[in-house]
Amino acid sequence: MTKIRKIPMRTCIGCREQKPKKDLIRVVKNKEDEIFIDKTGKANGRGAYICNDKNCLEKAVKSKALNRAFSTEISKETYEELIQSVD
Incomplete structure (x- = not known):
């Protein structure tokens, strides 16, 4: 019997919809306050x-999300x- 893997879901800060993590772009702020695309x-x-x-x-830009x-x-x-x- 195979195990069904759970797909991680994340919320988009622009449209507020939950989507699979692999379909979204991650933006990161690290300890040095650098903001970059991960x-x-x-x-x-x-x-x-x-x-x-x-x-x-x-x-997201307009609402300053x-x-x-x-x-x-x-x-x-x-x-x-x-x-x-972004495509």
Whole structure:
């Protein structure tokens, strides 16, 4: 008998929908207050997830969801890097 694996679910900070972790982009803030995109999904630090969709990213930027998630002001360079990484 094979075991059914549980799929980890995460909530997108843009659209607030729960989706499988592998379908989302992870943004991380580490102890040095650096904010970057985590391609592996395993980097140390506080993580926030966002859909791989421009509309979700625009909602997150407009509502300042990343600012709230990390309790800090996010630079325009970080937002531009996110926009480049989204399909």
